[in-house]
Structures are given as C-alpha cells and as structure tokens.
Amino acid sequence: MEKHPNGLSIRNVSKRYANGVQALQNVTLNIPPGMYGLLGPNGAGKSTLMRTIATLQVPDEGQIFLGDIDVVRQKEAVRETLGYLPQEFGVYPKASAEELLDYFAVLKGITNRAQRRETTEALLRQTNLWEKRKQKLGGFSGGMKQRFGVAVALLGNPGLLIVDEPTAGLDPTERVRFLNLLSELGENSVVILSTHIVEDVSELCTNMAIINQGQILLEAEPLEAVASLKGRIWRKLTDKHALPALEQQHQVVSAKLLSGRTMVHVYSLEAPGNGFELVEPDLEDVYFSAMAGCFGKAIEQQQAEAVGI
Template structure:
C-alpha cells in the first residue's frame, strides 16, 4: 500500500514556489522527509493531509485519490502538525475521548478502550487526569501521537516532531515512532538528520521545493564512500578552501574548524578520508557543488 506522489507543484499567492514537480513513492514503514527550514516539507505534508490544494499533480494512497476523495482519506489519516495546540484546562483523557468522537468512534465502550490503550501506548496513563497545560513539551508531543493514532490510521504524518525536545524525551518519542511504523506508512518530516538516520528505512531530501535525492539511507551513504575528506583548519583558511574545493560542511571543534570536502581524490596531504554518514549525504545535497545520484525508493 504505497503512497504515490506524482508531479506535485504549489505556488503561493505571494509568488513563493513551495513545491516543484515533486514525485515520490513512499512505502509502508518509516519514511524520512529531510530538508532545511523553508524547503517545502510542511507544504508537502499539508497537501498530503488534505489541508491545501496543489496547483498540479496527483497523490494516490493505494486506491484512494487523495486530492479528490478527501473525506475518505481523512478517515484513514493521522496527523501531528508542527504547531500542535491543546486545550490547557482539559485532561488528556477527556480531550482524547472528545477527539475520538470527532474521529467517528461513536460506541462508548469501544471509545473508552481505544483511549485507554493509546494512553498506555504513549506512556501517558499515569498523567491521564492531569490538565494538558501542565504537560511538558515531550508529553504534549506524545499526546499528539496518541490523537494521530485514533481510528487505526493507514497513514500518519508527523511534522518536525522532535524540535525543542530534550534528549530523554526525544529518545522516548523515537521509540514510540519506531513501534507504530511497522505496518503503516509514517512520514517523518524533519530538518534533524539524526531523526531520519535513527528511524527510517527510506528517505528523501528536499530543498527549495524539489526532491534532490530519494532512497535507502544505507545505500545513499555507501555512494559517498571514498569521496569524503576531513581536515582541521584555522577559521581564516575556510574561505580559500571553499573557493578551491567542494566543501560540504564545516563546524567548530576546540577552537578550530573541521571541514568535510567531497571529491574523488584527496584534496591535499592534510586531509584524511572519513566514513560518510547521513549528515554528509545531506550536506552534499544541500551545500555541495556535486550531488549524489538519486536512488529509487
């Protein structure tokens, strides 16, 4: 039951072209949509979630036409947007029950069982009577996943879910996502590379509304093997390196700058070869003058 997106484009009234002929095949399991802020990730997520219309293109979820059969799609969709608001003076149990009614779970016994199961699954059972206004950021995100799971959805979309979470809550959230992403499609939209490398069997990198690369993270990492070189330099040397080499990333370490260069050969004797990771793939696509060949998902 893949999600098929073909030639999707969207330009907003202010002239911003958010999506440019986006084509993706998203299979069952965790799928990472990786890109910087403003890359078009949220525009794509809102379009898949039936919250906005594209200018052109198509989206199919198995036999459902997402752009034409919106009500049918919404019955099998779970969505956790980037900005997820809650009623601060309502308990998690009460709000989840209310949302279950809106989701179409009319039978009181069935609804009670579903709410209790989701509160247990998201590790919120002990705090079920607590008002949501007193929840931490991580607890609110876990509640967001609980409401997204109502009605046994076939497709779940989570948009920037770990931004602002502390490391412990981020780990809890990762564990929760990995559990639910076994038998349904879960699209994880994020600018955090490690979220994708930790969780996703398939991924795509998007920037300026275009898909730059799609494939299995391990495969696209392997395509960079023997082509990434590292050197510790003074900050004053960085501009010259950027002018003469394909510098894909730089970061500070112990007062100096660590640069990663993409190239077929060692740039000079001061560089050492490094084993590439998904961050190198990401920066090669976003910042590099050469790109990794895209792989089919």
C-alpha cells in the same frame, strides 16, 4: 523505487503561494509502508507537502495516490485513514489528557463507549501518558504534548500517519522517548516524519528524501546513500580563517566548529591532498553533499546530460 499497493505515490506535485513563493516544484516521490523521513532545512517546503498530503491544501499541479485513493479528489476517504500531527499542535489547556482524547475519539467516529475506553486506554499507555491521564494538558511538557499528539493521531489505526517536525523543541531525553514511540509504529502503515534533524532520520527511517527550495534533491535508503558516499568524503581540522581558501580549491560540503577549530568535510572522488584524510561517511555527509549539489538528483541529471552529449 517500485510503487507499493498500500504506499503513497506523489507525482509531479507543484505549489506556488499567492505571494509568488514556489513552495513545491515538480515533486515526485514513492513512499512505501514504514518510516519515511522527509529531511530539509527551514522553508524547504516540508510543511507544504505534509499539508497537501493531509488534504488541507490542494496542489496547483500533480497527483497523489494513497493506494487506490486519489488524495486530491477523495479527501474524505483519505481523512478516514489519516493521522496528522501538525507542526503547531494546540491543545485545550484546561482539559485532561483522558478527556480530550476521548473527545477526539468521538470525533473520529468511535461512538461505542466501551470501545472508546479501550482504545484511549491503549493509546495513553502506548504513549506513556497513562499515569498522567488526569492531569490538565496546560501543565504538560513539550514532549508530553507531542506524545499526546501522537495518541490523537493514532486514533482509528491510520494507514497514513504524518508527523511534521515533531522533535524540534524537545530536550534530548524527550526526543529519544518520542523517537522510540515512533519506531514502534509504521510496519504496515505509511509513516512520514518531516524534520530538519538528520539524526531523526538516521535513527528511524528505512527510506528518505531530501528537499530544498521545493525540489527533491535525493530519494534513497539512508544506509545505501551513506554506502555510496564511501571513499568520497575527506576531512581536515583547520582554522576558521583558512576556510575561504579551502572553499576555492575544494568542494566543501560542511564546516563545523570542533573545540574552537573547524572540521571541514569535502567531497572528492580522488584524494585531495593538502592534509585531508578519508572519513567514514554518515547521513549528515549525505545531507550536506546533496545540499551542496554534488550528490543526488542534480549530479545524476548532469551525468545523464553529459552521456547524452
């Protein structure tokens, strides 16, 4: 993908914690303006990467540029244009939404009272919290807190907005409401959504990467990635006890319970026979195929090596 002048460019970033965990390994990504999904399971390294981009920790190796700003060296310049909603977002329970947002606006440097009032009102309306602005944050639901977090993160019109696993604890209604809010952002700014929920990415993001064990498995446009799996994913409804044998014979990418039976998806360039039928792939198939190592960078590298031989 081409480097964009207002985009985020991550080059060969690695991070090993003191306990020996290699949380990031040679991560390279080009993130253009718009909604970008960073998808991966628990412990994949998402938060480590988000915190590194947010200047809260430094990588052992590698470079990160936001446009011309060197993220690792010019922390203050990044922070001026950064909005960050961390995974654990604490609020002062006794403050009202309006009071706390006003307070954060002061911290963000919006010292003019009238301008601050205008800004906070617009953000409380945008996040659908205007009616609740006098309510204490301690009484807010999980979804309301997350939307309040977005209001805080949006103070000062950030050119880079990072939201780390925002939908994890939300019920379906709040989740949809939250995703709708995010979908209105991010045309001109870089918005990175880190998540382990495939639907978050398929519903929102124009570009994405899949990360596992600190390594990027795939960097793609979701629609293109799905299209390139066409003709390669086959399914069969079977019993749980038949799974080990199927795993021996086929490249199983996922096995999910469906009304007490098991729906197995396998990756194969040719019809696997054995009662399998071709299925229209979706982003979940992309995710599981990349995790299983039969799609994405790992396989591209293998193919390149094979050609080299």
